[in-house]
Amino acid sequence: MASDGEDMNMTPTESEVSAAETENESEDNLHIDAQSDEETDEESLEVEEVPVTSEEVEMDELLTQLEDYAPTMPDALTLSIMQGCGFGAVDPRIVRIVSVCAQKFISDIANDALQHCKTRTTNIQHSSGHSSNKDKKNPKDRKYTLAMEDLLPALADHGITMRKPQYFV
Template identity: 45%
Template sequence: QLSSRAADGRMMGSNNPGGAGGGGGMAPGTGAGGSDGRHDDEAVLTEFLSSLMDYNPTVPDELVEHYLGRSGFHCPDLRLTRLVAVAAQKFISDIASDSLQHCKARVAAPVKDNKSKQPKDRRLVLTMDDLSKALREHGVNLKHPEYFADSPSAGMAPSTREE
């Protein structure tokens, strides 16, 4: 797992969680100026990046390097590759969670035509509509055909197929 400092939100700018007044994490001999906060942020960032060397992300390093290379970004530092992998993992997790929420909302919506049409087993089936709604909330527009076919003649009557 990632270090606890990254998990508790310290990277986002908050310094010592228990130190009210800002004096808890200051090194001796440093003033209360703005440079101390920057030094603490750099130390937390350095520690976070070093913790990425021990972390094995869900998205493989090779996959991240492939897509970074396709976009023109080449970096030999494995820590940056893993940082992108963690960001991608977070994005995928958010999309999956939002899709699940859309699916639950769709299933919970009452059927207006006939109450007997409501399914008795409450299994959730994610649809492309659920996924596209979640992606749209994150700025990704997904356009998909109404159906998919293996070949242009799939679904046609055998007498009308051109082979």
Template identity: 70%
Template sequence: MVATNETPTSPEDEQAPGQVLGDLIMQLEDYVPTVPDAVSARFLNAAGFEATDPRIIRLMSVAAQKFISDIANDSLQHCKTRTSNTQHSSGHGSSKSQKLSKDRKYTLAMEDLTPALADYGITVRKPQYFV
């Protein structure tokens, strides 16, 4: 007999995948995503997707919001890694500088955003500078 950490569930506790999706779609009626519905609808239409149900557009808005949030979070992690590497290499490893780094405000920079986007298959190149 193999022991598992799963708790036994009754058939009433399990939902069909279609019901879970239906519940999610119903919850989207009252949800206001960060990416406005009009923006999502515009980009969906430009890509050739016609949706008459506003909940479907809102679902795409939530997916876009999650994608943007993941990229921003990854960029922040790149920034923290980069700044911690520069602090350790410059010899500022005292407890005072560690306290300052906890209160530090970060700025989104291209040098942090570029590798984060590369993780998602998006290549960003700086344009040539013309004088």
């Protein structure tokens, strides 16, 4: 029984020749079909230019500015932390953006802690009633020290709860 449509009366060489001819014909047909598909694809694909939105322009501008900027938090540290959190191969531009965001977050906390320190020292001076000439310095000349009592409210403002260990009391 010939299940693939071959004639039972053919010799093996005639069978091989007819199989080769069939393959060549099917390859030629595929080649012709591929050419016609390419032609129709080119004809049917008329690319319409989409106007660039202002957000895309701003993003491109930000990325070009970040190429030259070196954030305080090194990219290698940010990449290491991101990989430790489960990120795989990360685009260097994304690592740079995360570094800048981390720098901004730390800067905001430090600035808030400074404001708490200034208000605390001002309140202490006014509540004492008397102050020496040493305390009457120009506020710009005064040096501030980051203390836990200033850092704790600043962190709380950003949603971070931190408690001092008992042995520091």
